[in-house]
Amino acid sequence: MTDAFAFPDGFLWGAATAAHQIEGSPLADGAGPSIWTRFAHTPGLTHNGDTGDVACDHYRRWKDDVRLMRELGLTAYRFSVSWSRVLPEGTGRVNPAGLDFYSRLVDALLEAGIEPLLTLYHWDLPAALDDRGGWLNRDCAGWFAEYATVMAKALDGRVRKWVTLNEPWVITDGGYLHGALAPGHRNKYEAPIASHNLMRAHGAAVQAYRAVGRHEIGLVVNIEPKYPASDAPEDQTATRRAHAYMNEQYLHPALLGHYPPELREIFGDAWPDWPAEDFALIRQPLDFLGINYYTRNVTRADGSWPLKAGAVKQPSATYTETGWEVFPQGLTDTLLWVRRTYGDIPLYVTENGAAFFDPPVAEGGRVRDPLRIDYLRRHLRAVHEAIRAGCDIRGYMVWSLLDNLEWSLGYSKRFGIVHVNYATQQRTVKDSGRWYANVVRSHGRAL
Numbered sequence: 001m002t003d004a005f006a007f008p009d010g011f012l013w014g015a016a017t018a019a020h021q022i023e024g025s026p027l028a029d030g031a032g033p034s035i036w037t038r039f040a041h042t043p044g045l046t047h048n049g050d051t052g053d054v055a056c057d058h059y060r061r062w063k064d065d066v067r068l069m070r071e072l073g074l075t076a077y078r079f080s081v082s083w084s085r086v087l088p089e090g091t092g093r094v095n096p097a098g099l100d101f102y103s104r105l106v107d108a109l110l111e112a113g114i115e116p117l118l119t120l121y122h123w124d125l126p127a128a129l130d131d132r133g134g135w136l137n138r139d140c141a142g143w144f145a146e147y148a149t150v151m152a153k154a155l156d157g158r159v160r161k162w163v164t165l166n167e168p169w170v171i172t173d174g175g176y177l178h179g180a181l182a183p184g185h186r187n188k189y190e191a192p193i194a195s196h197n198l199m200r201a202h203g204a205a206v207q208a209y210r211a212v213g214r215h216e217i218g219l220v221v222n223i224e225p226k227y228p229a230s231d232a233p234e235d236q237t238a239t240r241r242a243h244a245y246m247n248e249q250y251l252h253p254a255l256l257g258h259y260p261p262e263l264r265e266i267f268g269d270a271w272p273d274w275p276a277e278d279f280a281l282i283r284q285p286l287d288f289l290g291i292n293y294y295t296r297n298v299t300r301a302d303g304s305w306p307l308k309a310g311a312v313k314q315p316s317a318t319y320t321e322t323g324w325e326v327f328p329q330g331l332t333d334t335l336l337w338v339r340r341t342y343g344d345i346p347l348y349v350t351e352n353g354a355a356f357f358d359p360p361v362a363e364g365g366r367v368r369d370p371l372r373i374d375y376l377r378r379h380l381r382a383v384h385e386a387i388r389a390g391c392d393i394r395g396y397m398v399w400s401l402l403d404n405l406e407w408s409l410g411y412s413k414r415f416g417i418v419h420v421n422y423a424t425q426q427r428t429v430k431d432s433g434r435w436y437a438n439v440v441r442s443h444g445r446a447l
């Protein structure tokens, strides 16, 4: 066993999931509907009409899933709370059964020696708040702060790593600009407002947490590094626009207190003049950043709306089932860019993984997924390269523990290191899960 890939002491080896993608039982025990309950039940909006009504039935099978995590030797588990399970109307009345579900889950994780990383918001806004304007209503900052306070009072101390938002870029690009995700709006004027209010809500939740909690809180963003397709000036500026829109739009206000200038160029008259006091709210000191990395983008100028920047397919590359190029160097480049741009803030890779076509469960209970093992090995080595280059990376969460509901793509894409038979809910650890367990056991040296 070489020490070529020795990871720092205390480095957390985990897996990540999200409430709506695995729990099922969205309305059980007093829970309220979310925008995803509505979106998925609207005909034509999800693959095959797939919904989160059952998903991985984790709401009922959570004890077995924690047992599975312990068998894999995980030292951390990143999950999200369904806001409307705890606050059915989004504000006001707390649903004790909803809070109790997460309290019992956290206790079981701690009992198994697994550190919980709790995400407050992973895309499933209470439908009752969407009826009041959702992320387009400036009151959302107060709603989110109230929810954060409820959760912090109930769980802080047992949960010591908190995340406000998961991937604000996807929430607004998917939910308000292009409409592929809940709540399914396609409006250039709404997207900047939703983005800005999400970041206001992030800041308000950090303040609310700090009034109650005594541990760590951060933000999770998806970063997709952009590489110009050519030296042509138009490709260079398109790359800059795409980078600002996807990678700087949220980290700049959160950590630097201003937006990148390209956003006004991209949105034109749809980009408001924001009140100066908003940036004081948004820019709260953070204990860590979570980076979700999947792929890169080779970018050229094109006529796409509104970015005028598009991707160039790489002929010799391997692509995943979601059409993403496998490019581990992009993860190292991303982690070094974050450190260069925003300073030495502690980092977690809070999501990294891939959907490949998995064969059915073979006799004896094997799922051979060599492409996923290769993807994970190469990306974990990329993380180690960033650590050697000086990045303060404190953990890695594979996406995902379980095959699960891939939002509008339904159950058509499998990201899990554990296979789920959705008809029987049988879990089967894939070869990648066994491989990852060995990497965890060796603290990375088996890479």
Ligand SMILES: N#[N+]C[C@@H]1[C@@H](O)[C@H](O)[C@@H](O)[C@@H]2O[C@H]12
Binding pocket: 018, 021, 166, 167, 292, 322, 351, 399, 406, 407, 415
């Ligand atoms: N697609 N894809 C996989 C994965 C998605 O399932 C997560 O919910 C998101 O946080 C992020 O987009 C990444």
